[in-house]
Amino acid sequence: MKFKDNIPIYVQIEDYIFLELAQGKLKAGDKLPSVRALAVELTVNVNTVQRALRELTAQGYIYSKRGEGNFVTEDEALLEAAKRKLLVSEPAAFVSRMEKLGVERDKIGRILEQYLQETDRGE
């Protein structure tokens, strides 16, 4: 994983695991790798991984079993909600970037539609 320089690493790890949950790569009840294994895999500090996991635990996405490690919540509704969150935040980020390029809001839909049609034909 490549980290951005100016965003706290624990936030980026949190986002990364959240994305894995929302995309269903990590499923309800799955066991997470150990903290040290995650640290080595991502080349980050153990303390940083722990901090990211603490944040995700506080939000209910993961829980820990004493002596066994960390697990993905079994609350399917919460995992569905995680996915819906991305279905809102992704378009929001897209719209914001288009606006920064000077595209007016009411033109964005048409640009997107056009893009989808063009790429359809290309297939």
Add this chain to the structure above:
Amino acid sequence: MSKTLEIKDLSYRKNSKKILERVNLSLEAGQIVALLGANGAGKTSLMRVIAGVAKHYQGQVSVCRESDEDARKQYLAMTDNLAYFRDSVKIKDVAAFYQGVYPDFDQEQFEQILEFMNLNQDEKLGALSKGMKEKLIIALTFARRAKLYLLDEPFSGIDLMSRKKIVKSLLLWKPEDATLVISDHVLGEVATIIDEVVLVKNHSVLEQRSADEIREQNESLEEWYEGFYEGEE
């Protein structure tokens, strides 16, 4: 949290030349810390004073609450440049020497790290590349069970793949409650693994900051570090 290293008002001169002046620094258990500063800023001298190798300083230095030079040596392991071993000496002979000198040297752990580094015990020092030699130095240092590890520029002049391997080995073999200090004049590979940055400039510790706290201000560590040298090129 408990303090692993505590330095109060440390000043150090060598041949009447000012090397360190009024250094104050305190490091907590379990942290990974980058000791940054330009060449000649005093990073190596600071490590040597902490390790009890450089003597006749003023002020107080304590490691795990021990301020006596000999007493604090039992808690710390510092990288060694192996300069006094001849080229014909084999890796296993260096390990045997370490075992004799340091009671906390763990032969089994040494062999594990050596294997991870793809180094062979029968290899002679003279046959090792710069990167391999540095890997050996790291293996020797982390085979000791210390509370404070001091790595003096472990990445200087070695290739990217060796640097990455060394970074991974630090994450694998640093005991959870041990503090690790890595000195360098650039941030490089350690940027993602450090908890704190300590800046050495003008013979003293100028700043100590949490790495993620700097990033929370939307600044990269690189930008933060370079900010101290603006207009000096």
